[in-house]
Amino acid sequence: MYRKSYLTDIDTPQLHNLPDVEHLHNYTRYRRIKDSIIHKLFYDPDNPEFTSLQQNSWAVVLGVFMGVFTAKWAELIELCVEVVWKIIPEKLLIWGVFTDLDGHFPLPHYMWVCPAVLGGVSYKT
Numbered sequence: 001m002y003r004k005s006y007l008t009d010i011d012t013p014q015l016h017n018l019p020d021v022e023h024l025h026n027y028t029r030y031r032r033i034k035d036s037i038i039h040k041l042f043y044d045p046d047n048p049e050f051t052s053l054q055q056n057s058w059a060v061v062l063g064v065f066m067g068v069f070t071a072k073w074a075e076l077i078e079l080c081v082e083v084v085w086k087i088i089p090e091k092l093l094i095w096g097v098f099t100d101l102d103g104h105f106p107l108p109h110y111m112w113v114c115p116a117v118l119g120g121v122s123y124k125t
Helices: 021-041 052-095 107-124
Strands: 002-004 011-013
Touching: 021 052, 052 107
Parallel strands: none
Antiparallel strands: 002 011
C-alpha cells in the first residue's frame, strides 16, 4: 500500500489505492438528502417539536399501518367465526356427538354449549 520515496525516507501512499473521491462525494450528498427528507417529514432532532408536515406524515404512516392491520384482523375474525359456527358443528354432527332435530341431543344445543365452553376457557386464561 505504501511505497518508499527515493527522495526521502518517509513512506507515501500510492495514488491508485486512494478512495474514489467522486464516489464519496455522491454518497455524502445522498446521505445529506436522505437525512434532510427524514428530518423534514418525520423527526428533526435539532427541533424536537413536531411541525404540521411531520404530524401529517405520521398520520399517514399510522393510518396505512392500522388499515392493513384492521383488514387482516377482520379476515382472522371471519375465519374464526366460520370455524366455530360452521365447520365444528358439521364435524360434531358427522361424528355423532350431536344428532338431528329428532335425536336425543340435537344440534341447536351447540348454541349454548359453544359459548359456555369457550367462555370458560377464556375466563381461565
